[in-house]
Amino acid sequence: GRGLVARFISIELMVGLLGGFSSSILFLAFAYTQAFRLILYLLVVLIGILVGLEIPLLMRILKDRFTFKDVVAHVLTFDYLGALGASLLFPILLVPKLGLVRSALVFGLVNAGVALWSTYIFKDQLGQPRVMRFSCFIVLAMLAAGMFGAERISAAADNNLYADEVIFSRNTRYQRIVLTRWKDDVRLFLSGHLQFSSRDEYRYHEALVHPGMSAVPSARRVLVLGGGDGLAVRELLKYPDIESITLVDLDPEMTKLFMTHPYLIELNSRSLLSPKVHVTNADAFPWLEEHRDSYDFIVVDFPDPTNYSIGKLFTTSFYHLMGRHLARNGVAVIQSTSPLFARQSYWCIVETVRQAGLKTYPYHVYVPSFGEWGYVIASLEPYEPPAMLPAGLRFLTVASLPEIFRFPTDMQKVDAEPNRLNDQVLVRYYDKEW
Numbered sequence: 001g002r003g004l005v006a007r008f009i010s011i012e013l014m015v016g017l018l019g020g021f022s023s024s025i026l027f028l029a030f031a032y033t034q035a036f037r038l039i040l041y042l043l044v045v046l047i048g049i050l051v052g053l054e055i056p057l058l059m060r061i062l063k064d065r066f067t068f069k070d071v072v073a074h075v076l077t078f079d080y081l082g083a084l085g086a087s088l089l090f091p092i093l094l095v096p097k098l099g100l101v102r103s104a105l106v107f108g109l110v111n112a113g114v115a116l117w118s119t120y121i122f123k124d125q126l127g128q129p130r131v132m133r134f135s136c137f138i139v140l141a142m143l144a145a146g147m148f149g150a151e152r153i154s155a156a157a158d159n160n161l162y163a164d165e166v167i168f169s170r171n172t173r174y175q176r177i178v179l180t181r182w183k184d185d186v187r188l189f190l191s192g193h194l195q196f197s198s199r200d201e202y203r204y205h206e207a208l209v210h211p212g213m214s215a216v217p218s219a220r221r222v223l224v225l226g227g228g229d230g231l232a233v234r235e236l237l238k239y240p241d242i243e244s245i246t247l248v249d250l251d252p253e254m255t256k257l258f259m260t261h262p263y264l265i266e267l268n269s270r271s272l273l274s275p276k277v278h279v280t281n282a283d284a285f286p287w288l289e290e291h292r293d294s295y296d297f298i299v300v301d302f303p304d305p306t307n308y309s310i311g312k313l314f315t316t317s318f319y320h321l322m323g324r325h326l327a328r329n330g331v332a333v334i335q336s337t338s339p340l341f342a343r344q345s346y347w348c349i350v351e352t353v354r355q356a357g358l359k360t361y362p363y364h365v366y367v368p369s370f371g372e373w374g375y376v377i378a379s380l381e382p383y384e385p386p387a388m389l390p391a392g393l394r395f396l397t398v399a400s401l402p403e404i405f406r407f408p409t410d411m412q413k414v415d416a417e418p419n420r421l422n423d424q425v426l427v428r429y430y431d432k433e434w
Helices: 002-022 021-034 036-062 066-121 129-148 149-160 201-213 232-236 254-259 260-266 284-290 308-314 314-324 343-356 425-433
Strands: 167-172 176-182 185-190 193-197 219-228 244-249 276-281 295-300 327-337 360-367 369-381
Touching: 002 021, 002 036, 002 066, 002 129, 021 036, 021 066, 036 066, 066 129, 066 149, 066 167, 129 149, 149 167, 167 254, 176 254, 176 314, 185 260, 193 201, 201 219, 201 232, 201 327, 201 360, 201 369, 219 232, 219 284, 232 244, 232 295, 244 254, 254 260, 254 276, 284 308, 308 314, 308 425, 314 327, 314 343, 314 360, 314 369, 343 360, 343 369, 343 425
Parallel strands: 219 244, 219 295, 244 276, 295 327
Antiparallel strands: 167 176, 176 185, 185 193, 327 369, 360 369
């Protein structure tokens, strides 16, 4: 029995150390090595083996205290309850409050704490309880030091991952927000993907808003889905006839940042603080299902479909739902990734919008930070490019509008399946092309 208890405590400590520092190891591996996948699989296998050894060991330790059926019932009950509690706590409470690095360390501390507790419960079955307790305190101290140094670990990974100085980083419940700066160029990254560069974002946002918005001269009510940076809203506020703009963005940390950070509110011209703007933090899909209002202009400015949770916002179901909120003469515009670098993904989005029963008008512009970038105008009635644009634009002109709807040979339409909720081909296209 003594050897079994010592082995159980040693395994708990190894799980605590490996599991606790797993996020830190993976962050640094991603930033500094080319072997991220190998290290990830190695950690998963090692932790899996160690966790798999715990239950049979615990059963053998407890077999003299309980009948076999009671041992099985007790051990498996606590194992399932622990797994359930951890799976709920991790995404709902720990990651949003503590971030990935500290959340993993919390679980490491729990394992090390169980090991220490076991040295007291099973002290009669331990040959050298003091030695085991000392080991537990060492591991607890290492994990506690990791908790205090978590910001430095994340900063070390970020500083090597991003070419420029990181001036802000935060893990939210939904994504990792990072701002970098080099001279007068501030860049926003969401979960590692560039969202804008302050040097040329005006090109992207003018192209996103004005070709569609200027074609709806009587627009009063506007809906923005995504776009939590307020930069599309800044462009919309150039139309004095707009009475209300509803912005629906999933992440409250994102909208809060762009309503409070001094540089960012200067960049978006305090757009999110305008009395015309109503910010709602919600998932756009259920929000559209719950609300019945119609809008003269809808801007869909989601990140690229890098995974299935974002991909659902590029499906026929979503665009059909969006179309129900469009006024009869209204226009919608959708950011649609690059028709040059992700050609099939782009035309998949166009086809998906068309399959949802909307007329489609694809177009593209050149944004230096991104390269060629694509959009789709969607409407119930035929669309014509506008004859006038607001004054003071830095990029778009009425004369340049016809050209953006023409695609050169290397960006012209290719065959693509529509993206549906039950078969998200777009995410597969995107993963292959990018």
